[in-house]
Amino acid sequence: SGSVRGAVFYDGTAKEWSMANSGSRLRFKASSDLGNGQSAYVNYEFGVDAGTGSIQTGSTKRLAFVGMKGDWGSLSLGAQWSTMFNVVGTYIDPSYVYGGLGYWGNGNGPYRNANSVAVTTDLGGFSVSADAVMTPSTGDDIDRATVGTSLSVGGLSMGIAYADYASGGNDVTGIAGAMSLAGVDFMGGYTDVDNVGSGFGINAKLAGVRVAYEESDSYADPRIWGNYAIGLGGGAKVIFEIMNDGTDTDGVGMLRFDF
Numbered sequence: 001s002g003s004v005r006g007a008v009f010y011d012g013t014a015k016e017w018s019m020a021n022s023g024s025r026l027r028f029k030a031s032s033d034l035g036n037g038q039s040a041y042v043n044y045e046f047g048v049d050a051g052t053g054s055i056q057t058g059s060t061k062r063l064a065f066v067g068m069k070g071d072w073g074s075l076s077l078g079a080q081w082s083t084m085f086n087v088v089g090t091y092i093d094p095s096y097v098y099g100g101l102g103y104w105g106n107g108n109g110p111y112r113n114a115n116s117v118a119v120t121t122d123l124g125g126f127s128v129s130a131d132a133v134m135t136p137s138t139g140d141d142i143d144r145a146t147v148g149t150s151l152s153v154g155g156l157s158m159g160i161a162y163a164d165y166a167s168g169g170n171d172v173t174g175i176a177g178a179m180s181l182a183g184v185d186f187m188g189g190y191t192d193v194d195n196v197g198s199g200f201g202i203n204a205k206l207a208g209v210r211v212a213y214e215e216s217d218s219y220a221d222p223r224i225w226g227n228y229a230i231g232l233g234g235g236a237k238v239i240f241e242i243m244n245d246g247t248d249t250d251g252v253g254m255l256r257f258d259f
Helices: 083-092
Strands: 002-011 016-021 025-035 038-049 064-070 073-081 112-123 126-132 144-153 156-165 170-181 184-193 197-206 209-216 223-233 234-242 249-258
Touching: 002 038, 064 126, 083 144, 083 156, 083 170, 156 197
Parallel strands: none
Antiparallel strands: 002 016, 002 025, 002 249, 025 038, 038 064, 064 073, 073 112, 112 126, 126 144, 144 156, 156 170, 170 184, 184 197, 197 209, 209 223, 223 234, 234 249
16 A cells, blocks of 8 residues: 655745655555454555655655554554654644644654654543653663543543653643534644743634644744645545745645555
């Protein structure tokens, strides 16, 4: 399986149009039944540049992990989605290209974690997850530890997470949530990085059109962005997204095929 994403970008600063890749990847998945309700699974992803027609090398920040799961929860090791993003970031950044300022704007909003160990379980109706980043040759056994919980109360879904950094001084707290009201889907969240600043993002979706507003203390101006996706069937879709950062307006039109 995988996803091929070719896009035409407009750079408002350079006043330039260009065609480039936008996150294409090739994916391999496998799983095995271990008996007694247990299973093992693996996921590999390789970044592919749909603009130049090449396999991306170096740190592509794609997923590559192995794990086990059962009634008790799951345990996985490798390069995988961070607890902070799964619990908080997904509410703040549902964009394709330009979103997430309220999540990553102050420098410590991880999407994927390399060299990580992650666990999930359910405790009394709460979904609890945690991860530890354990990068070799850093001088610390655990470089960053994160714990988070997700819960639903009525029509409100929310997540809370906290990340502790071994380096000290830049720990992260995040809280986010989502609900539907009068046919409009609302999502948003808040993050705070110790000794750096805070950020937030809110977005709403109606009739397939999503509009968002985001701020970060590390950026002078807020960002406003919006997108719309048209499903063509068979895994294909056309996506339009536009963003203004207070100075310039950028945009992208993307043809995406998931297989």
